[in-house]
Amino acid sequence: MDSQMMTGNLAAAWGVRLADVDYIPAFPITPQTEIVEALAKWCEGGELAARFVTMDSEHSMMTAAGAAEATGARVFTATSSQGLLYAFEVLYSVSGWRAPLVLVNVSRALAAPITLESDHNDVLAARDSGFLQIHAETCQEVLDSILMAYRIAEDERVMLPVIVNLDGFSLSFTREPVSLPDPEQVQKFLPPFRPAHLGFKASAPHALGVAVLGGTPYAYFRHQQHLASINALEVHREAAASFEQLFGRRYDLVEGYRLDDAEDVLVITNASASAGKAAVDAAREEGKRVGLLRLRMIRPWPADAIRGALRGRRAVAVLDQNLAPGQGGILFQEIAASLYHEAERPRALCSFIGGLGGQNLSVGEFRAIFEQTAKAGVSGKGIGPVLLYTQAEHREMTQLQMVAAGTQRANGL
Amino acid sequence: MYAVRFHGRGGQGAKTASRILGTAAFLSGYLAQDSPIYGAERRGAPVAAFTRFGREPIRERGGITHPDLVVVADASLIGDPAARISDGITEQTILFINSPLYAEQIRTQSKLPGRITTLGVTEIALQHFGQREAISALLGAVAARLAGLQQEPLRQAIARELGDLGLAPPIIERNQTVALTCYESVQVMERESVAEPANIATTFHTPVYESPSRGTARISATGNSVLRETGGWRTFRPVLVADKCNGCWLCFVYCPDGVISMNKDDRPVVDYAHCKGCQICVHECPTHALVAEREQEGRVAWTAR
Numbered sequence: 211m212d213s214q215m216m217t218g219n220l221a222a223a224w225g226v227r228l229a230d231v232d233y234i235p236a237f238p239i240t241p242q243t244e245i246v247e248a249l250a251k252w253c254e255g256g257e258l259a260a261r262f263v264t265m266d267s268e269h270s271m272m273t274a275a276g277a278a279e280a281t282g283a284r285v286f287t288a289t290s291s292q293g294l295l296y297a298f299e300v301l302y303s304v305s306g307w308r309a310p311l312v313l314v315n316v317s318r319a320l321a322a323p324i325t326l327e328s329d330h331n332d333v334l335a336a337r338d339s340g341f342l343q344i345h346a347e348t349c350q351e352v353l354d355s356i357l358m359a360y361r362i363a364e365d366e367r368v369m370l371p372v373i374v375n376l377d378g379f380s381l382s383f384t385r386e387p388v389s390l391p392d393p394e395q396v397q398k399f400l401p402p403f404r405p406a407h408l409g410f411k412a413s414a415p416h417a418l419g420v421a422v423l424g425g426t427p428y429a430y431f432r433h434q435q436h437l438a439s440i441n442a443l444e445v446h447r448e449a450a451a452s453f454e455q456l457f458g459r460r461y462d463l464v465e466g467y468r469l470d471d472a473e474d475v476l477v478i479t480n481a482s483a484s485a486g487k488a489a490v491d492a493a494r495e496e497g498k499r500v501g502l503l504r505l506r507m508i509r510p511w512p513a514d515a516i517r518g519a520l521r522g523r524r525a526v527a528v529l530d531q532n533l534a535p536g537q538g539g540i541l542f543q544e545i546a547a548s549l550y551h552e553a554e555r556p557r558a559l560c561s562f563i564g565g566l567g568g569q570n571l572s573v574g575e576f577r578a579i580f581e582q583t584a585k586a587g588v589s590g591k592g593i594g595p596v597l598l599y600t601q602a603e604h605r606e607m608t609q610l611q612m613v614a615a616g617t618q619r620a621n622g623l
Numbered sequence: 624m625y626a627v628r629f630h631g632r633g634g635q636g637a638k639t640a641s642r643i644l645g646t647a648a649f650l651s652g653y654l655a656q657d658s659p660i661y662g663a664e665r666r667g668a669p670v671a672a673f674t675r676f677g678r679e680p681i682r683e684r685g686g687i688t689h690p691d692l693v694v695v696a697d698a699s700l701i702g703d704p705a706a707r708i709s710d711g712i713t714e715q716t717i718l719f720i721n722s723p724l725y726a727e728q729i730r731t732q733s734k735l736p737g738r739i740t741t742l743g744v745t746e747i748a749l750q751h752f753g754q755r756e757a758i759s760a761l762l763g764a765v766a767a768r769l770a771g772l773q774q775e776p777l778r779q780a781i782a783r784e785l786g787d788l789g790l791a792p793p794i795i796e797r798n799q800t801v802a803l804t805c806y807e808s809v810q811v812m813e814r815e816s817v818a819e820p821a822n823i824a825t826t827f828h829t830p831v832y833e834s835p836s837r838g839t840a841r842i843s844a845t846g847n848s849v850l851r852e853t854g855g856w857r858t859f860r861p862v863l864v865a866d867k868c869n870g871c872w873l874c875f876v877y878c879p880d881g882v883i884s885m886n887k888d889d890r891p892v893v894d895y896a897h898c899k900g901c902q903i904c905v906h907e908c909p910t911h912a913l914v915a916e917r918e919q920e921g922r923v924a925w926t927a928r
Binding site: 434 | 832843
């Protein structure tokens with residue numbers, strides 16, 4: 211095992227290289243471009259025996275990726291934000307074809323207004339597309355998740371494409387030590403892709419995604435997709451066990467942090483979980499019994515694992531790094547639905563919206579989340595959606611508005 | 624509530640007929656509803672449309688599973704299982720078939736339950752308009768008569784619906800005139816209430832996962848489109864006048880369905896089980912060696928599925 215400093219993007223590229231993919235259709239978009247640049251270099255240099263093709267848009271890119279996968283090739287592609295949305299209709303086709311490619315999404319908040327930094331409205335928009343979704347916290351997890359994604363996707367019990375998500379900037383351009391798995395071990399973990407239902411032979415043509423009118427066959431195929439996705443929960447467990455055996459690192463559907471005797475639990479995803487864990491440690495120092503639950507697999511939704519981690523708690527706070535305007539936090543709704551029938555469900559559920567478009571999540575904000583959640587747990591009355599916005603942020607914004615309106619004098623405010 | 628289901632082929636005007644009936648019922652003071660269903664929207668492919676009307680608010684939507692009246696715009700659809708003409712038909716259902724044959728002949732050939740009445744509407748359309756497609760007003764009129772609606776709301780309904788399609792007033796007037804002829808000509812049958820089937824308990828099958836080879840929307844059987852015969856879509860068939868043919872192969876080139884093959888003497892051979900009767904070959908033939916002949920019921924094309 212060889213450890214080296216690398217960005218989340220380079221870790222993603224290494225995952226793809228180790229997975230020995232056959233075909234990479236690409237289109238650049240910040241903050242993803244570094245991934246396909248690294249892959250292009252390796253394809254040119256012969257380190258990776260894959261065909262690399264630059265496409266004219268993400269829509270074409272996703273179409274090419276799905277079509278190539280349908281021929282039986284192992285395919286990788288990557289995008290972000292508006293690019294994911296531009297590819298959107300094709301996502302549903304690819305999952306309907308049961309074409310198990312892997313797509314990396316580097317989360318970036320959606321326009322308008324335009325920005326480059328991260329939140330999860332892009333990847334969560336695809337939550338109903340039939341793609342599985344794995345959300346990573348560290349650069350190491352990005353690499354490892356890509357290997358696991360191929361293993362799970364290509365399993366006969368699943369055969370669905372996977373999105374591996376990493377946060378723009380806070381992972382994509384952030385370097386930290388990453389251990390590179392041994393290629394021979396990877397071959398043991400990831401057998402060659404030999405799908406029975408896909409492939410290309412001129413003598414045996416087949417049609418995928420054909421028209422089915424009247425509802426009955428459509429419902430059948432949709433049910434199959436759902437059952438395949440649900441199967442991925444078990445297949446993930448098996449893959450995680452095998453991965454741990456070969457590489458010594460363990461990834462579960464959800465990750466609990468200091469949950470053992472926690473009264474209140476913060477639910478969080480992706481790279482912000484690191485700051486959340488630090489906040490848990492700080493609160494624990496002060497004697498507060500708090501813990502953290504990081505959702506790693508978002509699709510299929512690991513309802514049992516979530517219930518198992520949250521049952522019997524006093525209060526649960528969900529920190530959504532996304533906003534469904536007019537509704538609130540996307541993951542809050544799903545957590546609430548999962549807990550409704552739980553006999554020992556927490557006394558209060560609290561919804562917080564923070565970290566939009568790379569907005570800072572400060573130590574003070576985590577502290578406030580824990581305080582408000584504890585209070586809600588005592589009163590038995592949940593709160594939210596609470597739009598996290600500090601006084602300092604408000605001052606900064608007011609100043610910007612004055613500049614924009616031309617009301618700021620030359621000598622200051 | 625009175626429920627009417629129209630069956631036709633794309634381009635014949637089954638949808639417009641259902642709208643004419645819906646508007647006629649509406650203008651008669653009923654609460655009414657009409658809707659079509661179609662798939663690939665190809666000329667000749669089976670389509671259906673539905674009209675409901677009554678004194679009470681209509682709670683049903685979508686396809687009519689237990690029709691009081693079924694209007695079949697094209698008799699060749701009877702043999703097409705994809706058209707599903709017999710769905711929900713009981714002895715009480717009135718079936719109107721657009722056919723010059725007698726009702727008894729249709730009954731013997733088709734073995735359909737229900738009370739059958741016929742009229743050769745296509746012949747009437749060809750006679751008056753020189754077009755086989757222009758039968759929507761005529762079918763609407765037949766349906767209005769069988770459904771017990773009066774002439775005046777029917778006249779107005781035809782004007783509104785054909786006006787919406789952009790037809791010129793003189794053409795609309797001719798449609799009204801010919802439609803009223805059909806209204807008078809069709810043999811009327813007593814309306815009998817079609818009993819709604821008693822509520823049958825639904826049993827569920829719990830979906831189970833199947834291998835992707837089965838559970839993916841995928842067709843791996845090759846060349847199976849030959850199984851779907853489309854010869855029944857024709858009103859006219861292309862027929863070769865052999866001594867006029869110069870063997871230029873243009874018909875072969877232009878045929879959009881690949882149903883023309885050339886024999887060793889460079890003469891076209893038409894696969895009538897699949898020729899849809901678009902007549903492109905007839906129009907393209909430079910020596911007029913291909914001519915259009917009206918299909919007759921009971922002949923090859925008519926029985927083709």
